[in-house]
Amino acid sequence: MRRVTRTFAVAALATALAVVAGCSSDEPEETNNAGSGGELVKVTYLTSFGNFGRDAYGWVALEKGFFREAGFDVTIQKGQGTGGNITTIVSGKADYTPIDLTGGLLQFGKGTKDFTAVAAIQQRTMAAIASTSDKNIKTPKDLEGKTLADTPGSVVRNLFPTYAKLANIDYTKVKWQDGDAANLIGILKTGKVDGIGQFVVGRPTIAAVTEKEPTFLPYSDYLTDLYGNVLITSTKIAKEKPEEVKKFTAALLKGLEYALANPAEAATILKKNEPPTVEAAAKAELELMASFVRSAGSGEKVGTIDTARVARSIAILQGAGQLPQGITPEQIISVDLLPKV
Structure with missing residues (x-):
């Protein structure tokens, strides 16, 4: 090595x-x-x-x-x-x-x-899909049929097909929409999307802004060397x-x-x-x-x-x-x- x-x-x-x-x-x-x-x-x-x-x-x-x-x-x-x-x-x-x-x-x-x-x-990678408890996204499979928001060039969004393949879900069943970096958590708060691309350390900020319990699907669960x-x-x-x-x-x-x-x-x-x-x-x-x-x-x-x-x-x-x-x-x-x- x-x-x-x-x-x-x-x-x-x-x-x-x-x-x-x-x-x-x-x-x-x-x-x-x-x-x-x-x-x-x-x-x-x-x-x-x-x-x-x-x-x-x-x-x-x-x-x-x-x-x-x-x-x-x-x-x-x-x-x-x-x-x-x-x-x-x-x-x-x-x-x-x-x-x-x-x-x-x-x-x-x-x-x-x-x-x-x-x-x-x-x-280690901090990339993850973030949501709130009311959206009931507890496993990768729960993402199918959901709408997520992120910036077009985000690693969370661009790496999603690899994550989906390793997590055994159909990434074509997940819809993405564009969002600005500074406003993603605000978009999540409105309930217009089910989740956002985010780093796992964003948990305290998501909790403060949305006033809800954050949930995360860390990419590191399947991509351990990143x-x-x-x-x-x-x-x-x-x-x-x-x-x-x-x-x-x-x-x-x-x-x-x-x-x-x-x-x-x-x-x-x-x-x-x-x-x-x-x-x-x-x-x-x-x-x-x-x-x-x-x-x-x-x-x-x-x-x-x-x-x-x-x-x-x-x-x-x-x-x-x-x-x-x-x-x-x-x-x-x-x-x-x-x-x-």
């Missing part, structure tokens, strides 16, 4: 790294000086999906000065899920964002290839600015670890930047997410990616007919930029 790991570097060490220009004509020229004491590098970062507790760590890295210490002036914008975020990164309208790795593989298989993963956010969110950037940035990528990754992961260690403070920081935030729900989301970021007993450090696991995920998707043959982990993961020991 090939395992690519790295001990998380503190921002003080990251800021000490300096780029030596012109060392060799064979090396890519580093075109920024993030963290070297010069002008701050302007970066646009997208959250994974709206502004919920699960994405508070980006705001924490900004508020606590982790980005600035690493040499970045960061603007945070709301993400729209895997498909939309990849499009924004590839178009050059943003520089970094978390996406679901499996959703990224599906997009890669469809021909969108100008992005690359540089670190893991969650070691990673959750990973941090991506464009292939261009990864090739031309490797030191910038490493420093940004370290600063963001520092925010992630701080948010998980201090969920109440992280929720307060999120509310400061997103006033509609229900702090109790945001705090609970972070507490639930901790076990996905630090998978118990795995021995993995925060941010690491095991390419052997990714290869198994690719094989599952190929077996379900959702990925073409010939795709390897290294085509979507920048192994040299991943956190290492």
Whole structure:
């Protein structure tokens, strides 16, 4: 098994790294000086999906000065899920964002290839179908004949055929309708749909908004090797600015670890930047997410990616007919930029 790991570097060490220009004509020229004491590098970062507790760590890295210490002036914008975020990164309208790795593989298989993963956010997928107890969706079979809502590019929606095949249900009997990331839970509350695509850590927020008991069908029940969110950037940035990528990754992961260690403070920081935030729900989301970021007993450090696991995920998707043959982990993961020991 090939395992690519790295001990998380503190921002003080990251800021000490300096780029030596012109060392060799064979090396890519580093075109920024993030963290070297010069002008701050302007970066646009997208959250994974709206502004919920699960994405508070980006705001924490900004508020606590982790980005600035690493040499970045960061603007945070709301993400729209895997498909939309990849499009924004590839178009050059943003520089970094978390996406679901499996959703990224599906997009890669469809021909969108100008992005690359540089670190893991969650070691296990959090993708799920969410509903409320009054809809009586207790098993995958209960989804047949139901209407679900999600963004068109969501990993939950795009991965559904594979989930349905493994769960032995007819995915053609499930109707999907489009919904905006920020409004999905509100749509569920209206009762106009039976369920929505959502991450399992969304349970506290769904309960707060719908005032009903949430129910979940986690994809991890059938897809055990899948990673959750990973941090991506464009292939261009990864090739031309490797030191910038490493420093940004370290600063963001520092925010992630701080948010998980201090969920109440992280929720307060999120509310400061997103006033509609229900702090109790945001705090609970972070507490639930901790076990996905630090998978118990795995021995993995925060941010690491095991390419052997990714290869198994690719094989599952190929077996379900959702990925073409010939795709390897290294085509979507920048192994040299991943956190290492």
